[in-house]
Amino acid sequence: MLIYPALEAALLCTDAADKCRQTAAVAAHCANTESLNLHAAAAALDFRHAGHPAKPELVPPAAVKTRKMTTAAGYAAMLHAIAHIEFNAINLALDAAYRFRRLPETFVRDWIRVAAEEAHHFGLMRQRLQHWGFDYGDFPAHNHLWDMAYKTAFDPLLRMALVPRVLEARGLDVTPAIRAKIAQKGDADTCAVLDVIYRDEVGHVAVGNHWYQYLCQQRGLAPVALFRRLLGRYDLFVFRGHVNAEAREQAGFSAFELAMLENFEQSRHVGGHWPQALQH
Ligand SMILES: [Fe+2]
DSSP: OBHHHHHHHHHHOOOHHHHHHHHHHHHHHHHTOSSOBOOOSSOOOOOSSOOOOSOSOBOOGGGSOOOOTTSHHHHHHHHHHHHHHHHHHHHHHHHHHHHOOSSOHHHHHHHHHHHHHHHHHHHHHHHHHHHTTOOTTSSOBOOHHHHHHHHTTTOHHHHHHHIIIIIIHHHHHHHHHHHHHHHHTTOHHHHHHHHHHHHHHHHHHHHHHHHHHHHHHHHTOOHHHHHHHHHHHTTOOSOSSOOOHHHHHHTTOOHHHHHHHHHHHHHHHHTOOOOGGGOO
């Protein structure tokens, strides 16, 4: 199997189930192959959107209504939002494996393995949605996750810094509260799916952390200081709402880095001035 063409086909695939099948096939091939064929006939395509089905309709984040979980449709909308995150996560992981060349083979392998786990998550969440009489595509969704992939497509260091370490790590923060709401509803099967997602997601953020550190080291950059600068420049926050420090530490954030970030973000909230240490 030629890995890059196979990844390209999976990325551009617009059918969700087919994308999952293709992703699983690439991952199975990698698991059974000692040395991957990373020969690429052409450079990575620069596309604005990865393959996605015609539905869900993509709308700006502000246009996604928050619904009450007490209604059947409201509950399904919440499950749909999780399924949509998992669907995007397949494309994000495939894109990391596909786009960034001249990195160690283990980089490609790591992101293909992550993509297959995301495809598994998506399938599980879609089943839960179907159990409640709905399907993927029934509610509008936003494209925030993929937009950040597009903005960071020119540099693997930026991608590792801002997608797994910021956006995906948010999943670790919010999952326990969502799980508690679902448990309150008595939906044990969905809780079991969330447990699988949560466990795997710690590993995905850890993969992002590992390669972020690797790329910083390769370029002689200080990881924590650079990360703070990127958060400021891209107007992103880590400490917005509850931060799950335990899960983040499991995923490779040091307690020192988390404390530094919290401090840094508080200073951004208050004065809006750059802290002294960043003015160089
Ligand atoms: Fe996931």
